Amino acid sequence: MKWDHVRGAETNKKVSAMNLYAYRLMVRAGEDNTIRRCRHLFNRYVVDMYAKIESEQSRYIKPNQAKLRSEEYIHF
Template sequence: MHKLESDNHAIVINPHRTPAGVHIRRFNAPVVNDVAGIMFGDRTATRQIVIRRINNDLQFISDTHRLYDAPPYPLIFWKGQDGYCVNIKQRDPVTGAEANQNVSSKDFYSRCLMIRRSRDNIILRFRELCQQFMVDMYVKKESERLRYLRHNQQKLLAEKYIHLRDAIANNADTAEIGNSVILPSSYIGSPRHMQEYI
């Protein structure tokens, strides 16, 4: 969001210099093949990209918009391709006719990362950028799933869960109950999912 006063500037990168006051191994090369994403704050809130237009207006692009994927990854989407959007319709593979259901973000990004014999997948050639893209899109997919669970508690019959009913029946502190979102056992990593394996 910083605006430079003029175009007469130079960016100098010293890759071997460690900033003063930070941990000595902070900028070391990774020693394992694992990649992780950390979600903090409200994990169901929409993530946004802020773009400053030529007329100095700010435009906010939410993570559910089809143009969200291109600005952070101009090398991957160099032709200006659209990314995932919530209203992409599924198609019948035989007839090509549109189906009633929408394509999920998981299916969309699985297709983007698919290895095909007939043509080269350019995304997989970007190494660390490909890993960053995969982690970012995974976090986007998980945020979408958590938003769905938060806004569809009535459909999921969350008020029927026994522990919540017991807490209300036993006059538990209502501040502790709050507006909690109950994750179903189908959500991997949720407390109910972990209880199934005990």
């Protein structure tokens, strides 16, 4: 179980890597984002996270080919 900081309780919700990094990189008014302050490290971080997300997506696609067949989709 993971801890939900908003509700102050345990939760079993899962968050994708893409959603997590989008949340961490989001610009918020009135808050300082430490990650964005370091330019070269920020660029490296973004590239590494992009590679991780692409890797996760390809690792999902390969073993789930039977579920993802385009013939099974309803075309409008």
